[in-house]
Amino acid sequence: xxxxxIAPALDRKLVVDAAFALLREEGIEALSMRRLAARxxxxxxxxxxxxxxxxxxxxxxxxxxYRQAQEEVGACADWREWLVEYxxxxxxxxxxxxxxxxxFAIAPPAPQGEAAQAPAIAAPLTDLGLDQASALSARAAxxxxxxxxxTYEANGPMHHFLEGMLDLDRSFEAGLQALVRGFxxxxx
Amino acid sequence: xxxxxIAPALDRKLVVDAAFALLREEGIEALSMRRLAARxxxxxxxxxxxxxxxxxxxxxxxxxxYRQAQEEVGACADWREWLVEYxxxxxxxxxxxxxxxxxFAIAPPAPQGEAAQAPAIAAPLTDLGLDQASALSARAAxxxxxxxxxTYEANGPMHHFLEGMLDLDRSFEAGLQALVRGFxxxxx
DNA sequence: ACCTGAACACCGTTCAAGT
DNA sequence: ACCTGAACACCGTTCAAGT
Numbered sequence: 282x283x284x285x286x287i288a289p290a291l292d293r294k295l296v297v298d299a300a301f302a303l304l305r306e307e308g309i310e311a312l313s314m315r316r317l318a319a320r321x322x323x324x325x326x327x328x329x330x331x332x333x334x335x336x337x338x339x340x341x342x343x344x345x346x347y348r349q350a351q352e353e354v355g356a357c358a359d360w361r362e363w364l365v366e367y368x369x370x371x372x373x374x375x376x377x378x379x380x381x382x383x384x385f386a387i388a389p390p391a392p393q394g395e396a397a398q399a400p401a402i403a404a405p406l407t408d409l410g411l412d413q414a415s416a417l418s419a420r421a422a423x424x425x426x427x428x429x430x431x432t433y434e435a436n437g438p439m440h441h442f443l444e445g446m447l448d449l450d451r452s453f454e455a456g457l458q459a460l461v462r463g464f465x466x467x468x469x
Numbered sequence: 470x471x472x473x474x475i476a477p478a479l480d481r482k483l484v485v486d487a488a489f490a491l492l493r494e495e496g497i498e499a500l501s502m503r504r505l506a507a508r509x510x511x512x513x514x515x516x517x518x519x520x521x522x523x524x525x526x527x528x529x530x531x532x533x534x535y536r537q538a539q540e541e542v543g544a545c546a547d548w549r550e551w552l553v554e555y556x557x558x559x560x561x562x563x564x565x566x567x568x569x570x571x572x573f574a575i576a577p578p579a580p581q582g583e584a585a586q587a588p589a590i591a592a593p594l595t596d597l598g599l600d601q602a603s604a605l606s607a608r609a610a611x612x613x614x615x616x617x618x619x620t621y622e623a624n625g626p627m628h629h630f631l632e633g634m635l636d637l638d639r640s641f642e643a644g645l646q647a648l649v650r651g652f653x654x655x656x657x
Numbered sequence: 658a659c660c661t662g663a664a665c666a667c668c669g670t671t672c673a674a675g676t
Numbered sequence: 677a678c679c680t681g682a683a684c685a686c687c688g689t690t691c692a693a694g695t
Contacts, residue, residue, distance in 0.1 A: 282585070289677080289678060289679090290678080290679075291678085295660080299632030303565075304537050313667085313668065313669080314668085314669060315667085315668075315669085316669085323679075323680090324679070324681080325669085325670085325678055325681075326671080326672085326680070326681085327678075327679050327680075329669095330677085330678055330679070331670080332667080333679095334670075334671090335669065336470060338555070339676070352690090354583070369627065372561075379519065382574055382620075383562070383574045383575065383622075385574075385616050386570055386571045386573075386574035386623075387571065387573075387574075390624075393601035414635065417630075417635045417640075418639075418640040418643055418644070419644075421618075421621060421635065421640055421644070422614065422618075422640065422641075422643070422644030422647065422648075423495025424617065424621055424647075425608065425613075425614055425616075425617030425620070425621050425644065426613055426614050426617055426620040426644075427617065428613075428616075428617035428620050428621060429612065429613030429614055429615065429617025429618065429620065430572075430598035430610075431615065432573060432574050432613070432615040432616050432617065433609060433612055433613050433616060435574075436573075436577030436578075441585060442584035447587075447602065447605045447606060449608065451606075452609055452610070453610075454605040455486045455606055455652070455653075455655075456606070456609070456610030456613065456614075456652075457609075458648075458651065459610065459647075459648050459651035459652040459653065460610075460614075460644065460651060461647075462647075462650075462651035463646065463648060464643070464644075464647040464651070465643075465647065468645075475669090477658080477659060478659080479659085479660090491675095498668075501686085501687065501688080501690085502687085502688065503686085503687075503688090510660090511660075512661055513660075513688085513689090514661070514662085514689080514691085515660050515661075516660055517688095517689070517690080518660070522688080522689075523688065523689090526673070529668075542693080568658080593668085658693105658695100659690105659694105659695090660693105660694080660695085661692105661694070661695100662692090662693085662694095663685105663691095663692090663693100664688095664690085664691090664692105665683100665689085665690080665691105666686060666687100666688095666691080667686105667687075667688085667689105667694105668685100668686075668688100669683080669684105669685095669686085669687100670684085670685095670686105671683085672681100672682090672683090672684105673680105673681095673682090673683105674679105674680080674681085674682100675678105675679080675680070675681095675688105676677100676678090676679085676680100
């Protein structure tokens with residue numbers, strides 16, 4: 282007879298999903314290994330069988346947001362259109378998840394597969410005719426704008442008067458348009 | 470006779486300076502109230518006489534970086550030049566202090582004086598002929614780009630191959646130029 | 658007014674031990 | 677293989693008490 286194999290209580294996807302739920306419900310301050318474990322009906326050290334440390338878990342979360350944004354971008358006629366759609370998708374993703382900006386500040390998106398290679402990162406843009414160096418540079422700028430905007434927007438100092446004073450959605454859009462419009466590829 | 474008045478061991482400036490020193494030497498993970506107090510030869514609770522909580526202290530730190538950037542911008546011929554110089558100054562400030570991006574993600578810059586009012590924030594640009602709404606929007610976009618860039622740059626995923634693949638300084642500059650070049654004021 | 662001592666309610670992580 | 681129990685070395689913050 283084979284030994285009885287009982288089903289594991291946890292797997293990576295289960296934990297990441299629970300972490301997103303906890304983040305949405307209680308915010309990043311409440312996202313501790315102990316609370317997460319409790320929600321999964323398990324003790325905190327059990328999580329360390331599945332993840333090296335908390336940072337790895339958070340990296341999978343930002344990685345998911347990051348990847349989903351790319352998937353949301355449909356077929357585009359040219360690289361400028363792709364950049365604008367990508368910027369909007371990133372912003373949507375960061376608005377969807379609570380404290381997303383703080384998450385990105387702590388834990389870089391974990392790449393999966395060969396998505397970490399420069400040609401793969403540049404691909405959506407090089408496919409539309411942009412050279413690789415320009416593609417990497419432009420994509421980095423769009424990510425930075427979206428990331429910085431949500432950090433800025435989450436910040437209290439502005440949030441009070443700015444949301445009356447300044448339409449945040451419209452202003453982000455204006456910034457994104459400006460960035461993409463003004464971008465000049467390194468090789469004409 | 471008056472009672473003997475002994476000099477206080479601490480004041481706000483002293484603490485903020487020590488916090489910057491600790492941040493530079495040991496990074497944001499080591500910036501705890503207890504370690505900071507130890508460096509000042511005092512017990513941790515003493516800090517709570519001078520600051521409401523840790524966040525207030527961090528806000529003074531980001532506020533200092535933020536304000537210094539503005540002071541570094543000299544006289545400009547037009548608002549586009551001001552935005553570019555301001556963006557560069559912000560980036561310098563964030564490179565100067567370790568973990569600056571994470572600091573900004575946690576604690577919004579504490580405004581001081583009447584610097585928190587919209588007209589004051591817009592002033593450097595409205596003085597150069599831009600309308601207030603465009604000024605706030607453009608300034609927010611430049612801040613976001615600088616902030617996001619340093620978050621992005623601090624992140625590991627890219628940092629490995631990106632620093633060979635992509636000149637980070639040159640790319641930031643290209644993004645900043647694009648943003649400012651492409652920006653169209655709301656009122657022509 | 659300004660600081661200390663002691664305590665509270667937490668953290669992330671390690672590691673032997675259980676099953 | 678996967679999880680628990682117990683422990684270590686920390687946190688931020690409060691509060692009575694000292695001077």
